[in-house]
Amino acid sequence: MAPVLGNRRRRLIAVLTAVVAVALVFVVRLVFIQIVDAPGLNAQAEGNRSVxxxxxxxxxxxxxxxxxxxxxxxxxxxxxxxxxxxxxxxxxxxxxxxxxxxxxxxxxxxxxxxxxxxxxxxxxxxxxxxxxxxxxxxxxxxxxxxxxxxxxxxxxxxxxxxxxxxxxxxxxxxxxxxxxxxxxxxxxxxxxxxxxxxxxxxxxxxxxxxxxxxxxxxxxxxxxxxxxxxTIDRDLQWYVQQKITERQSELGAQWISATVLDAKTGDILVAAETPSIDPNDVGASKEQDRGSRIFQSTYEPGSPIKTITMAAAMEHSDVGPESQFQAPGSIAVPGTPHTIKDAWDHDTLNLTSTGILMKSSNTGIMQVGDKIDDATRYDYLKRFGIGEKSAVNFPAESSGTLAPVDKWDKISHYTTMFGQGIAATPIQVASAYQAVANNGVRISPRLIKSCTSADGTTTENPSAQPEQVIQPETARKLRGMLEPLFTQYVGKSAQIAGYSLAGKTGTSQIAGTNGGYLPNQYVNSLAGMAPAGDPRFVVGITIYNPATDKTSDNTMSLFHDVMAQTLITNNVPPATGELPEYAPTW
Structure with missing residues (x-):
């Protein structure tokens, strides 16, 4: 019996050993699952159900x-x-x-x-x-x-x-x-x-x-x-957009822009252009019309630059509002085969400095510009914001083109006096005239007034640092010299009852991509201010490549409508006769 009992005991021990071994395997696996691998398994399980x-x-x-x-x-x-x-x-x-x-x-x-x-x-x-x-x-x-x-x-x-x-x-x-x-x-x-x-x-x-x-x-x-x-005035912006759209249809222009600046602050009240884009339906507009040409498109500004040339000459030579010049119909450029002409045929005219601006004589401003050196004129162009972006820093904004003075040749020595050989944006030209309107203090334009965060904290966007680019008396004289355009010349049709106006028109050729100018293609512009004695607003008009009426006279009705509505909207009281009158001829 002893061997039988021994065998049973050995079998029992073997079974118990196997059971214990299996139990140990489960225990070890349970420990591994619950302790060692728990974070990974929990993350996997949570990932399966977490959204x-x-x-x-x-x-x-x-x-x-x-x-x-x-x-x-x-x-x-x-x-x-x-x-x-x-x-x-x-x-x-x-x-x-x-x-x-x-x-x-x-x-x-x-x-x-x-x-x-x-x-x-x-x-x-x-x-x-x-x-x-x-x-x-x-x-x-x-x-x-x-x-x-x-x-x-x-x-x-x-x-x-x-x-x-x-x-x-x-x-x-x-x-x-x-x-x-x-x-x-x-x-x-x-x-x-x-x-x-x-x-x-x-x-x-x-x-x-x-x-x-x-x-x-x-x-x-x-x-x-x-x-x-x-800084935009929505209702005034809407009004101006309607007006320039109507004018584009009448003239068949490629595009038109109108800018209204607060002369005292540089704030942009209106920056309207056509063709325009409806951001609710971007696909309905052409790709080239989806930006802002006021900031992004450049052109040779032409005669509005004559005011800057005149300002430099008045502050660095003996030129005054009634200085006398004889302006022939054309002048040969010394040392070159080129001749520079006025926009209309005429015999020699006896023009004052005021008359040169009023009639926009190229040959007259050439004589004025020769009174000062190129470096001085270049400095004044820079002071007035030509060749640099505005303080707005609009996306893809152009700085325009203003070659360094050491790159000027015998031709550009003269063409830069009357706005050719350089390129500017509509906002740059308007900003230059804001300085004249603001007694010589230029404040680069501002578009964004403030940001108010979700918690109600408002952060003001300060205006650009004011810069005295010309003396107050120079600015006042210039406004008097720019007034006859509206009282004695083509600007009579733009007069606004009860308000004096001052400004300068321009007609410039459109440059081709391979040099030279495109035949019979022009840019008409006008930069003006009101009331002329102490201006509150500056209006800049740019009409690009009109199909009909290619002279700057085509800017007058639009300038009248935009400036009149701006003055009415802002309750500007009538004001006339604050400036000295200068004779345009002698």
């Missing part, structure tokens, strides 16, 4: 100087589906659950979203856990979809950019992409204020795809964008 969400920040608002909204983001909605769960479902109808087939659900979704049922069906087929069914839905559609309470549908708020005034200031405002990224204009310029910070959160869902209550975790708070206030 990350991005909470889109609402882009900030752009307003005009009076708080009128020019651009804003409004809530639109997007509905997305988990294709792996899409199918027959319980749907809430009048607060009661009903079992609907997938086809019934598709038909109802199509009815609410106004989308093709076939496209909705396609969006529900597949293995994606996130498939967009419809987007750009309004609040009413959101409420109807939400009432259905379909568990495998998610309805998300999505900011949508809208421009309530359409094309008003559209070239300034710019636009954004479908991904809410700024593409042009103020949208780019002020993006640091307008752009918010997206929020991040996540939640867990069960096997049925339903959000588990109480599992939402906010990882980053959403911060909406701020409000940008512009």
């Amino acid at each position: 990350p969400l991005t909470l889109q920040a609402v882009r900030g608002t752009i307003t005009d100087r009076s708080g009128n909204v020019l651009a804003q983001s409004v809530q639109r909605y997007r509905v997305a589906a988990d294709q792996t769960l899409a199918g027959d479902s319980i749907v809430q109808v009048d607060g009661k659950g009903q079992k609907w087939t997938l086809q019934q659900i598709i038909d109802r979704l199509a009815q609410i979203t106004k989308k093709d049922p076939a496209r909705i069906k396609s969006a529900l087929e597949g293995n994606s856990q996130y498939s967009v069914v419809a987007q750009d839905l309004n609040a009413d559609q959101y409420q109807e979809l939400r009432a259905l309470d379909i568990k495998w549908l998610a309805i998300e708020a999505v900011p949508h950019r809208t421009y309530p005034s359409g094309a008003v200031a559209g070239n300034l405002l710019g636009f954004i992409s479908a991904e809410q990224q700024p593409q042009a204009g103020v949208e780019v310029l002020a993006d640091s204020c307008l752009a918010g910070t997206d929020g991040k959160e996540s939640y867990e869902r069960g096997a049925d795809g339903i959000r588990i209550p109480g599992t939402t975790v906010t990882e980053q708070q959403v911060t909406d964008g701020g409000t940008v206030e512009l």
Whole structure:
């Protein structure tokens, strides 16, 4: 019996040993799972049921100087589906659950979203856990979809950019992409204020795809964008845009721009141009019309530069408002085969400095410019902002073209006196005349007035540093010299009852891409101010390549309308006779 008992004992020990060994394997594995590999397994399990969400920040608002909204983001909605769960479902109808087939659900979704049922069906087929069914839905559609309470549908708020005034200031405002990224204009310029910070959160869902209550975790708070206030006057901008659009149709011009500056501050009240762009429908405009030519397009400014030449001569020579010159119809350029002519044929004229500006004589300003050296004239062009970007620093803004003085040859020595051989933007020309209007103090233009963040903190955008570019008395004399254009010459048609005006017209040729000038193609311009004695506003007009009426006279009616409306809008009292009268001839 002893051997039998021994065998049983050995078998029992072997069984117990095996059981213990198996138990130890399970224990070790349990320890490994619960302690060693627990973080990884937990993360994997959480990943299988955790759903990350991005909470889109609402882009900030752009307003005009009076708080009128020019651009804003409004809530639109997007509905997305988990294709792996899409199918027959319980749907809430009048607060009661009903079992609907997938086809019934598709038909109802199509009815609410106004989308093709076939496209909705396609969006529900597949293995994606996130498939967009419809987007750009309004609040009413959101409420109807939400009432259905379909568990495998998610309805998300999505900011949508809208421009309530359409094309008003559209070239300034710019636009954004479908991904809410700024593409042009103020949208780019002020993006640091307008752009918010997206929020991040996540939640867990069960096997049925339903959000588990109480599992939402906010990882980053959403911060909406701020409000940008512009210096623009929306209503005045609208008025001017209507006027330049009418004028473009009449003249067949390639484009027209009109700028209104506050003479005392440099603030831009109007920066209108046509063709314009409606940021709500960017595709409806040509690509070349989607920027702002006021800041981005250059041309040879022509005769408005004569005022800068005159200012330099008045401060660095014996030239005064009634200095006497004999202006022939043409002058041969010494040492070259070239001859410079006036825009009209004439015998020698006895013109004063005032008459040279009034009649816009090239041969007259050549004699004035020869009174001073090129380095001085170059310095004055720079002082008046020619050859440099404005303080606005508009996206893709051009600095124009002003060659260094050591690059001037015998021809450019003269052509720079009357605005050829250099290039400027409309805003540069208007800004130059702001200095004349403001007693010689130039303040580079300002477009953005302030930024108010989401928490209500307002940060002012200061005006550029004022610079005394000419003496106050020089500026006053220049205004007196620029007044006869409107009292004795072609500007009579632009007179505004009760107000004195001062300004300078220009007609310049359009340069070709391969050198030389394009035949019969011109730029007509006018920079003027009112009231002339103590100007409040400067208006700059640029008419590019008109098909008819190619003289600067074509700027007068537009200047009248824009300046008159500006004065009325801003309640500027009538003012005349504040300046000395200078004789244009002798």
